[in-house]
Amino acid sequence: MPVEGATANSPLLTVSNLTKLFGSFAACNDINLQIDQGEIHALLGENGAGKSTLVKMLFGVLAPTAGEIVWQGRNVRIASPAAARKLGIGMVFQHFSLFEALTVAENIALSMDSNISLAKVAEEASRLSHAYGLPLDPKAHVADLSVGERQRIEIVRALLQNPRLIILDEPTSVLTPQEADRLFETLNKLKAEGRSVLYISHRLEEVQRICDRATVLRHGKVTGACDPRAETPASLARMMVGSDVAAVTAEGTSTKGDVQLEARHLSVSARTPFAVSLKNICLKVRAGEVLAIAGVAGNGQGELFDALSGEYPVADDAAVQIRQKPVGTRNINARRLMGAGFVPEERHGHAAVSAMPLSDNLVLARSRSDAKAFLGGGFLNIIRRDAVAAATKRISEAMDVRKSGEDPPAGSLSGGNLQKFIVGRELDRQPAVLVVNQPTWGVDAGAASRIRQALVDLAKAGSAVLVISQDLDEIFEVATEIAVISEGRLSDPYPARELSREKIGLLMGGMYGKTEGTGAVHAH
Amino acid sequence: MRIELEKRAKISTLFSILSPFIAFLLMIVFGGIMFALLGKNPVTALYSFFVEPLSEVWSLHELAIKAAPLILIAVGLSVCFRSNNWNIGAEGQFIMGAIAGSILPVVFYDWQSPLVLPLMMLMGMLGGALFAAIPAFLKAHMNTNEILTSLMLVYVAQLFLDWLVRGPWRNPGGMNFPETRTFAANAILPEMIASGRTHWGFAFAIIAAILVWFMMRYTLKGFEISVLGQSERAGRFAGFSSRRMIWFSMLLSGALAGLAGISEVSGAIQQLRPVISPGYGFTAIIVAFLGRLNPLGIIAAGLVLALTYLGGEAAQLSLGVSDKVTRVFQGLLLFFVLSCDTLIHYRIRLVWYRFTASDLDGSR
Numbered sequence: 001m002p003v004e005g006a007t008a009n010s011p012l013l014t015v016s017n018l019t020k021l022f023g024s025f026a027a028c029n030d031i032n033l034q035i036d037q038g039e040i041h042a043l044l045g046e047n048g049a050g051k052s053t054l055v056k057m058l059f060g061v062l063a064p065t066a067g068e069i070v071w072q073g074r075n076v077r078i079a080s081p082a083a084a085r086k087l088g089i090g091m092v093f094q095h096f097s098l099f100e101a102l103t104v105a106e107n108i109a110l111s112m113d114s115n116i117s118l119a120k121v122a123e124e125a126s127r128l129s130h131a132y133g134l135p136l137d138p139k140a141h142v143a144d145l146s147v148g149e150r151q152r153i154e155i156v157r158a159l160l161q162n163p164r165l166i167i168l169d170e171p172t173s174v175l176t177p178q179e180a181d182r183l184f185e186t187l188n189k190l191k192a193e194g195r196s197v198l199y200i201s202h203r204l205e206e207v208q209r210i211c212d213r214a215t216v217l218r219h220g221k222v223t224g225a226c227d228p229r230a231e232t233p234a235s236l237a238r239m240m241v242g243s244d245v246a247a248v249t250a251e252g253t254s255t256k257g258d259v260q261l262e263a264r265h266l267s268v269s270a271r272t273p274f275a276v277s278l279k280n281i282c283l284k285v286r287a288g289e290v291l292a293i294a295g296v297a298g299n300g301q302g303e304l305f306d307a308l309s310g311e312y313p314v315a316d317d318a319a320v321q322i323r324q325k326p327v328g329t330r331n332i333n334a335r336r337l338m339g340a341g342f343v344p345e346e347r348h349g350h351a352a353v354s355a356m357p358l359s360d361n362l363v364l365a366r367s368r369s370d371a372k373a374f375l376g377g378g379f380l381n382i383i384r385r386d387a388v389a390a391a392t393k394r395i396s397e398a399m400d401v402r403k404s405g406e407d408p409p410a411g412s413l414s415g416g417n418l419q420k421f422i423v424g425r426e427l428d429r430q431p432a433v434l435v436v437n438q439p440t441w442g443v444d445a446g447a448a449s450r451i452r453q454a455l456v457d458l459a460k461a462g463s464a465v466l467v468i469s470q471d472l473d474e475i476f477e478v479a480t481e482i483a484v485i486s487e488g489r490l491s492d493p494y495p496a497r498e499l500s501r502e503k504i505g506l507l508m509g510g511m512y513g514k515t516e517g518t519g520a521v522h523a524h
Numbered sequence: 525m526r527i528e529l530e531k532r533a534k535i536s537t538l539f540s541i542l543s544p545f546i547a548f549l550l551m552i553v554f555g556g557i558m559f560a561l562l563g564k565n566p567v568t569a570l571y572s573f574f575v576e577p578l579s580e581v582w583s584l585h586e587l588a589i590k591a592a593p594l595i596l597i598a599v600g601l602s603v604c605f606r607s608n609n610w611n612i613g614a615e616g617q618f619i620m621g622a623i624a625g626s627i628l629p630v631v632f633y634d635w636q637s638p639l640v641l642p643l644m645m646l647m648g649m650l651g652g653a654l655f656a657a658i659p660a661f662l663k664a665h666m667n668t669n670e671i672l673t674s675l676m677l678v679y680v681a682q683l684f685l686d687w688l689v690r691g692p693w694r695n696p697g698g699m700n701f702p703e704t705r706t707f708a709a710n711a712i713l714p715e716m717i718a719s720g721r722t723h724w725g726f727a728f729a730i731i732a733a734i735l736v737w738f739m740m741r742y743t744l745k746g747f748e749i750s751v752l753g754q755s756e757r758a759g760r761f762a763g764f765s766s767r768r769m770i771w772f773s774m775l776l777s778g779a780l781a782g783l784a785g786i787s788e789v790s791g792a793i794q795q796l797r798p799v800i801s802p803g804y805g806f807t808a809i810i811v812a813f814l815g816r817l818n819p820l821g822i823i824a825a826g827l828v829l830a831l832t833y834l835g836g837e838a839a840q841l842s843l844g845v846s847d848k849v850t851r852v853f854q855g856l857l858l859f860f861v862l863s864c865d866t867l868i869h870y871r872i873r874l875v876w877y878r879f880t881a882s883d884l885d886g887s888r
Contacts, residue, residue, distance in 0.1 A: 022531065311760050333763035342761070349755040356754070364751060364762045367744055381744035412534070 010073060012037050012164060012196050013058075018067030020053050027053040029220040031067070035165065038194040040187055042207040042228060044240055045217035049444075051200050054217070055167055058198075059091045060084040072164075090158030094169040096150050098142045105138035108157050121160075129156050132186045147296065148179035155186070166190065167198045172206060176296055177472065177505040184210050202240070202445070204233040205473070216240055237445045248452045248477045257287030260464035261308070261340070261433045262321040266328075268307050268314055276300040276488045278307060283483065283490060285433070285464040290455060291493060292467045292479035294504050300488035301468045302345065305437040308466070309342040310335045322433055333368040341365075341431030343423055345438040345468075347415065351422045354411030358403070358421060359385070359392045361410050365425050391428065399424035400450065416447030423451050427458060434458060437468045452478050472501055484508055529870040539867040544814050544821075546867075547860035548828070554856055564843055572842045573835035573849075583834060585720030589792050590833045593618065593784035593801070595729035595826035597808035599736050600777030602817040606740070607773045608753040613659060613674030614781040615805025616681035617652040621782020622789040623685060624651025626796050629711035630693050630704045640710050644786055652782015653775045655681065660774035664767045670774070678805070686798045693796065704796040713791035723791030725784070730823065732780055737819035749773070781805060802833060803851075810858040829854065 015033040019026060028050045035041045045051045056062040058069065060078035069076055071087055078084050084091070098107050105122035112121065122138035129136040134152040142150060151171060158166055168187075172180040187197055187210060201207055207214055208228045216224040216239040224239040262285070268278040278300050285291045295301060306312040308320060310332040317328040322338045332342065342365075348354045352361045363374060363383060373391070376384045392407065399420040403413055410418055419440065426434060439455060440448035455478050459465045468485075469475050475482060476496060483493040484507035491507050555573070556566035577583045597614045604611040611617075625648030628640055658677060662668035686702075695705040713723040740746035752759035752769045759766055789800055811829050815822030836850030866872075 309761075331763055332761065336763075344761060346757075350757045350761055353751055353754045353758045356750070360747065360751075363744075363747060364758060367747070368763055375744060377743075380742075382742045383744055383747060 010037075011035060011070075012072060014068075014070040015054075015058070016068050016070070018054070018057060018069065019065050020050075020057060020062060021065045026220050028057070028064075031217070031220075031222055033215050033222070033225075035196050035198060036213075037164075037196060038191055039212040040191055040197045040199055040210055042211035042214035043198055043200045043217065044202065044204075044207060044214050044236065049217040049240070050220040051217055052169070053220075055091070055169060055198070055200060058084070059089060059167060085161050085163070088162070088164035089167065090161050090163035090165070091167040092151065092154045092158055092169065092171060094171075094173065096154055098150055098153060100141070100143040102142060103138065104136055104140050104142065104145075104153055107142060107153060108138075108160065111157050112160070124160060125156050128159050132156075132159065132189050133182065134186055147298070148175050148182075151175070151183075163195065165196045165198060167200070169200045170202075171199075172201070172203065173470075176508045177501055180206070203473075204228075204236045204445075207236070208233070240445055248449055248456060256289050257462065258324070259284045259321075260287050260323055261285040261435070261466060262324075263308065264319055264321065266304075266307060266314065266316075266319040268303060268312075270303070271312070276303055278303050279488045281488075281490045283466075283493070285466050287432070287462050287464050288459055289480050290459045290465045290467060290478050291481045291483065292469055292475040292496070293483050293485050293490065294469065294472065294475050294508065295485035296508050297470055299486050299508075301437060301470075301485060303488070304485065304490075305342075305344060305435065305468060308435050309340075309344070336366075336369040339432035341426030341429055341434045343426055343434070343436040343439065345441060347418050347422060348411065352410040352418060355409055357407040357409055358396070358401075358413075359388045359407050361421070362388055362392050362395070362425055365422075366429065369429065395421060395424040395428050398428065399454070414444070416443040419443050420447050420451060423454060427454055430461075431458075431463060433464045433466075435466045435468075438470065439467060440469075440471065440474055448474070472504060475504075526875050528873045528875050529866070530873055532869060532871055536868050539864075540816070543864040543867055544816065544825070544861060547814070547857060547864045550860040550864075551853060551856045555853055558849075558852065559843075559845075562845060564845070569839065569843055569845075573839050573853075574831060576842075577831060577834035577838055582720055585722045586834055587827060587830050588722040588726045590830035591826040592723075592725040592729045592791075593788050593804045594808050594811045594829055595823055596725070596732055596784035596787070597777075597781045597805055598811035598815060598822045598826060599729070599733045599819050600780030601808055601812040602815070602819060602822060603736060603740075603749060604773040604777045605812060606753045606817055607749045607769050608756070609663070609770055609773045610671045611656065611659065611674050611774055611777050612671050612809065613656070613677050613805070614777065614808055615801060615803065616674070616678035617655045617778040617781035618785035618788075618801055618805045619678075619681040619685050620655035620785070621648040621652035621778075622785030622796065622800055623681075623688065624648055624654075624782065625786025626693075626704065626707075626789060629707040629790075630796065633705060633708060636708070636710055638710070641713065641790070644711060644790060645783060648782045648786025649779040650782070652785060653779040656774045656778025656781070657771075660771050660778075663774075664770045670770075682799075685796065685800070689796050689798055695795075702798050706795045707790060711790060712794055713787055721792070723787070725787030725791045728783060728787055729826070732783075733819040733823050740819065781808075807833075807854055810854055810861070814857065814861050829857075832857070 011034045013035040015031055018028055018031040020028040031054055043051050053062065057064045058078065060080045060083050069078060076087065078087065105118055105125060108125050109118050109121045125138050126136065129152065134155060136149065136152050136156060171183060175183065190197060199211055211228050214226055214228040215222060218240060228236060263281050263283045266278055266281040270277040276299060281304065283291065293301065307314050310327065310330055313331055314320065314328045317326040320328040322335055322340050325338065327335050327338065344350045353364065367374065373387050374384055375381045389407065396403065401417050401421045401424065403417060423439065436455065439451050443451065452474060455465055455467060467478055479496040481493040482496050482499050482504065484491045484504055486508055552570060556570055559566045559569035577587065597618065601611060601614060625644040627647060628635065628644050655677065659670045659673040662673050663670040689704055690702045693704045695703050698705065713725060716722050716724055716727060740749065748764045749769065751762055752764055752766050756766045784804065789796060793800060807829050811822055811825045814828065815825035832850050832853045836847045839845050839849055840847045
């Protein structure tokens with residue numbers, strides 16, 4: 001699709017032929033982009049498309065290798081974030097930089113360039129937060145605030161600089177649907193004032209809902225500029241990934257079998273001061289079923305995964321059951337030998353070792369469960385490289401893992417391709433039980449659809465699948481049953497067809513459904 | 525102008541091979557400057573430091589004798605370092621191995637048997653391993669930093685040896701010198717080759733290096749070591765225990781350091797003295813890194829560092845400079861090795877930066 005011409009009023013920001021090279025790798029290649037006054041402009045792209053690099057150049061974190069940035073008609077070189085702020089560019093990062101022990105006002109004051117009194121900062125901050133519908137108590141300690149509230153601090157902090165352009169990097173990835181709605185209202189207010197917003201996301205639905213124009217990046221290049229409302233999610237996804245994204249088909253799920261994975265009154269106290277303790281979690285996953293656990297990040301998902309996988313065994317043997325045998329005290333490999341497979345959330349340094357080749361990362365998960373195939377030499381346990389290489393090839397082909405070379409380091413693969421490999425590594429064993437934490441976190445649309453389809457297919461083939469996810473779209477695509485985790489407590493499960501997004505949003509906020517009469521829907 | 529470090533897309537194979545050589549070259553250059561500042565002709569000084577010791581058969585034997593403990597210890601340390609356990613106390617484990625191995629020839633000196641020598645070696649390994657078990661226990665069960673505990677235990681071992689040779693183990697017929705009795709013939713590690721003094725300790729070093737290389741390259745244990753060293757969390761996911769790895773790596777490196785200690789005492793010194801090591805346990809850390817933590821590379825690196833010991837002795841004789849020069853060269857080498865490793869992951873670029881009118885616009 002051709003790049004649209006300039007609109008009538010003069011553009012706020014024009015980027016022409018912007019390029020950033022890291023060595024010989026072009027993270028951004030000849031980027032052209034134009035943001036008008038008072039528009040919400042989406043920057044769409046899969047992981048590794050160059051969105052972050054582009055934004056970092058606009059905010060003065062990285063210096064471009066070539067190209068021009070024109071701000072309000074003047075050619076500028078943005079040498080630092082401070083220079084960007086002076087020009088009128090504000091940014092809200094995906095990962096917040098806040099001191100938990102300080103109050104909201106103190107955190108805001110820290111980022112101010114000049115010496116303004118704390119009282120004045122607090123006053124200004126609360127005025128702004130009310131004006132834009134971002135309620136904040138300046139005296140509250142950050143440690144006590146929810147993720148959504150912390151994001152508001154970052155937004156207010158950016159607004160205090162009176163910016164013309166606000167850049168938001170994946171702002172809704174940490175929010176509940178209700179919190180996201182609130183954020184969208186704020187963005188519309190900013191737009192009404194004539195400010196512009198550069199909105200980075202890979203969530204097509206959101207982009208269609210709030211953005212006026214969209215620029216799509218793929219492999220560091222602009223592949224399209226369009227009005228997202230005139231597009232369909234499928235056509236946007238096509239621009240993002242370069243091919244059609246297959247819709248996941250969950251129909252025709254087979255009848256449910258025996259309980260294959262069960263937690264019985266699983267309670268785990270927090271291992272670290274920052275961890276969440278699990279409180280009396282009960283769940284059952286039957287063969288042929290996909291149970292999805294929804295919830296906002298940091299409500300015990302990681303801890304639940306650790307307990308179910310056996311990376312951190314629990315004291316009560318009966319609290320976790322795999323194929324109706326107690327395994328609570330057994331370690332992860334014992335559970336794998338009973339037919340379970342596990343996919344953790346974090347790819348780098350947990351599911352895979354980035355510097356090691358894919359074949360080694362295959363051995364990582366399957367050295368015990370596939371000892372017969374992969375190890376030789378008796379007690380020496382010599383790794384059989386030929387068998388491992390053949391299995392690596394098989395998995396890469398089955399999951400369409402695109403890689404440079406035969407056996408590249410895991411870290412050189414894009415997030416989506418590495419995740420396909422990590423999921424494929426488990427599917428290759430045909431596990432009777434699969435526990436997946438955030439299966440498509442930070443993964444491009446094409447890979448995400450493939451992974452979700454694979455999970456659905458595995459359940460159809462008679463396995464029990466447990467998916468822990470923050471992504472409601474994903475949950476509705478794959479789940480037959482849905483439960484919600486909040487502050488380490490798990491709600492009752494509901495059949496996916498009977499649950500609305502609003503209801504999930506309420507459960508995420510800790511409003512349990514037990515008293516609402518729907519608790520007995522699932523016959524456990 | 526500013527210097528930019530630009531991360532490479534891929535680890536540079538070229539520089540991972542070249543880096544130790546560049547480091548060695550830089551050490552020579554800066555060593556030459558140091559000699560010039562001391563008022564010596566840098567060329568002749570460097571010649572007598574690095575070349576002369578290689579020109580005679582007897583000094584090549586000395587090289588092997590000095591390289592043996594360095595290689596043995598460094599091979600053990602490579603396993604520790606690869607698994608992210610920072611055993612800095614090999615010097616102490618070396619000494620405790622030497623003491624434990626010397627129990628037979630010093631206390632039970634009149635027991636004559638072909639079993640004496642093998643038992644000495646085993647007890648040496650046991651002594652080193654048990655001494656390394658202290659920081660291992662403290663790290664695995666008390667979460668104590670092993671760098672501090674293992675280092676502090678070095679001084680314990682040194683003072684314990686000092687007390688032994690001045691006190692209970694002093695040679696009754698030794699004119700009150702702080703030494704144990706000299707070992708009987710059956711407690712002395714024999715020479716390997718007829719042409720000189722090189723003893724079987726050198727063979728132990730080569731065998732240990734090859735065995736550990738095989739383990740790291742081909743076996744699941746080696747894989748476990750690399751995984752836990754790079755990511756404890758991924759290791760846990762694989763079902764490997766980082767606590768057991770602390771024990772494994774510390775005991776292995778302790779045992780090898782202990783074997784080095786008893787080999788040195790039995791093969792080269794043939795008695796215990798207040799000081800039995802010119803800092804082999806610390807120098808081996810440099811050897812391990814110069815050899816890229818690869819046991820085969822460590823053999824080569826051990827020979828290079830052994831040369832700095834010989835060179836120091838030679839320079840003392842022919843140039844009249846302090847043997848502290850050895851330490852300076854070793855320090856330079858470690859410094860350059862670690863800094864040259866930057867080249868493997870980064871490309872260095874000089875960026876010439878000029879102010880233009882648009883800069884001023886942008887900052888206004």
